[in-house]
Every structure is written in structure tokens, then in C-alpha cells.
Amino acid sequence: MLQSGLSMTVNLRALSRSIVYVPKHRPPDLKDFETLKEFLTKYNKILILTGAGISTESGIPDYRSEEVGLYARSNHKPIQYQDFVKYPKVRQRYWARNFIGWPRLHHKAGSKNVIELHGTGYIVKCLNCPYEVSRTELQEKLLRDNPDMENNFGMIRPDGDVDLTKEQESRFRSPLCPKCEGPLKPDIVFFGDNVPKLRVEVVRNEVSSSEAVFVLGSSLTVYSSYRIILQAKEENKCVAILNIGPTRADNIADIKIATKCGDLLPQLCSTIL
Incomplete structure (x- = not known):
């Protein structure tokens, strides 16, 4: 698959949707x-x-x-790969909006022989060294570093993002590699990447x-x-x-x-x- x-x-149940x-x-x-x-x-x-x-x-x-997809409901576009790599503010925005995590839906459903064509957010890798960590483990650090994050999120998006205020984004502490302090990126193929x-x-x-x-x-x-x-x-x-x-x-x-x-x-x- x-x-x-x-x-x-x-x-x-916690995130009931009217849309x-x-x-x-x-x-x-x-x-x-x-x-x-x-x-x-x-x-x-x-x-x-x-x-x-x-x-x-x-x-x-x-x-x-049509009418109900992300592009039809907002002017938000997915983060581009080059922007994520270049700009700390873009990475901060990504991690703040992706705070709720990435469980593997197909795996949880029991599917076998799954090829994740565009990668998986379940694994997070350093951009500067070989370090990698599961999103589950990283989530614990995100929670420790950002204890004031609200659980009442707004619109949820297909890439796992949620709507936050600019203030919430600006005070979010992005994760860094514990080995080299380099930026961390989920192991997914961003738009603009191959x-x-x-x-x-x-x-x-x-x-x-x-x-x-x-x-x-x-x-x-x-x-x-x-x-x-x-x-x-x-x-x-x-x-x-x-x-x-x-x-x-x-x-x-x-x-x-x-x-x-x-x-x-x-x-x-x-x-x-």
C-alpha cells in the first residue's frame, strides 16, 4: 500500500468539528x-x-x-521545503502549528507493507547530523518546553497543522538537535522537495x-x-x-x-x- x-x-471528541x-x-x-x-x-x-x-x-x-478542502477555506499554503531549511521563524511556525503530533494512521489501522511515499512525521531528523528521534519521544520535550500551549485548537489542516494566534507562535520554543543543536525536521517530503x-x-x-x-x-x-x-x-x-x-x-x-x-x-x- x-x-x-x-x-x-x-x-x-475533544476536537469536535462544525465543518x-x-x-x-x-x-x-x-x-x-x-x-x-x-x-x-x-x-x-x-x-x-x-x-x-x-x-x-x-x-x-x-x-x-471543492468548498471544504484547505485551499477552499483559507489562504494558507503549506510550508515550502527551502523556507523551512533557511528560516528559523518558519520552523518555529511549523512546530508550533504541528504541536499535536503525527500518529501513523495506516499502521494504526493494521495495514501491512505500507510505503510512505511522502515520508512520515512519526520520525524526526536533524538537518545537520545523523540524529533522529520518534515523534512520540520528541512530543514529551515539546510539552516540557511549551507548557502554556492551549489544547483548544481552531481549524485543523491536512498536514497536521492547527490554527494558532501570532502570539502563540512567537513564544513557541522550537526543538533543536540534542547532539549538535541543529534544526529538526520531520521525515516528510515538504512541498518543493523531492x-x-x-x-x-x-x-x-x-x-x-x-x-x-x-x-x-x-x-x-x-x-x-x-x-x-x-x-x-x-x-x-x-x-x-x-x-x-x-x-x-x-x-x-x-x-x-x-x-x-x-x-x-x-x-x-x-x-x-
Whole structure:
């Protein structure tokens, strides 16, 4: 399984949301169910590519969904890689807004053989030396260094950020490497950065060894995800997409169903497995 988008889970009871993050959609019909059932039973080895849209039904927004995605609801944009590396203030803003942490959603759900295409926030690395630490361990230090951080956060974003005031941001103490005092960065591929070459090769090999590709909750706008579909089609693989909105690969996919994942997948699993 490929995890394309950056996903997270939070205590939704504590952070109840008045905003619905699932975009407008039509309910699935019997034809949708039968089409995907046939697809899933036809192939023995299917590569599954998930994006941020896989989590919208859990109250976690994505970036690009019409009317309800981050870009539609605010003028905030994700932090760029070069800005994070260059500017301490940008790193301070990132860590302050990413204070609630990064549990691994797919791993918590029991998924096996997960390739985190765009990395994971669960691991944090120093930009200047080989030091790395789990986000769980780092969280303890963040809490010690920032005891006055409020738990009543505003808007939550697909990359794990939350809305804070400028005052909260300015007094936040960013984490530093305990070995060399260099800046720490989560092991994720920021916007403007590249997916590591080794990981790209691993993904390419997985595509080649699979019989089909199933896309769930991704617009495939980012090229690192879209090129997976391009490779699959070059190798004559069948591609199915389950995503509410349009995707970059709609014109080359063999199957495109525009409805909510949660309205089809549970029933498909109970029927097939």
C-alpha cells in the first residue's frame, strides 16, 4: 500500500468539528459496487494508492476538495521545503502549528507493507547530523518546553497543522538537535522537495510487480503520485480510481467512480474477504 497524502488522527471528541470535510457527492449505486467488486476479485496483487481524501470522513481535511478542502477555506499554503531549511521563524511556525503530533494512521489501522511515499512525521531528523528521534519521544520535550500551549485548537489542516494566534507562535520554543543543536525536521517530503530516489525505485518495483492499481482519495495532482499511474498504464496495468472529485488521471484510468470511499469499501470488504 502506498500512502501518498499526509494523514493523521486526533481525538475527535475533544476536537469536535462544525465543518464537514467531505465534499458534495452522489451516493453510490449498485453498478458502482459491482464494478469495483469485479475489479478487486479479478486481480490477486493490487497496489493501493491512498491520498489525504481517505481521511476526510474521519474529520481530517484534505487540500483540494471543492468548498471544504484547505485551499477552499483559507489562504494558507503549506510550508515550502527551502523556507523551512533557511528560516528559523518558519520552523518555529511549523512546530508550533504541528504541536499535536503525527500518529501513523495506516499502521494504526493494521495495514501491512505500507510505503510512505511522502515520508512520515512519526520520525524526526536533524538537518545537520545523523540524529533522529520518534515523534512520540520528541512530543514529551515539546510539552516540557511549551507548557502554556492551549489544547483548544481552531481549524485543523491536512498536514497536521492547527490554527494558532501570532502570539502563540512567537513564544513557541522550537526543538533543536540534542547532539549538535541543529534544526529538526520531520521525515516528510515538504512541498518543493523531492521524494528520495531509493523510495522512488521501491515504488516503481511495486508497480511493476502488481497486476493493477487502486487509487483511493487522491486527486493525483502531485506528480510523484501521478507518475505511478503513468507507469502503470505504460505497463498495461488496470487502474481504478475511487475519489469524489476529478483527478489528474481520469482520462487514462480504466475505472473512475466518484463517490465516498466509506460508502463502498466496508461492504466490498465484507463481501470479498
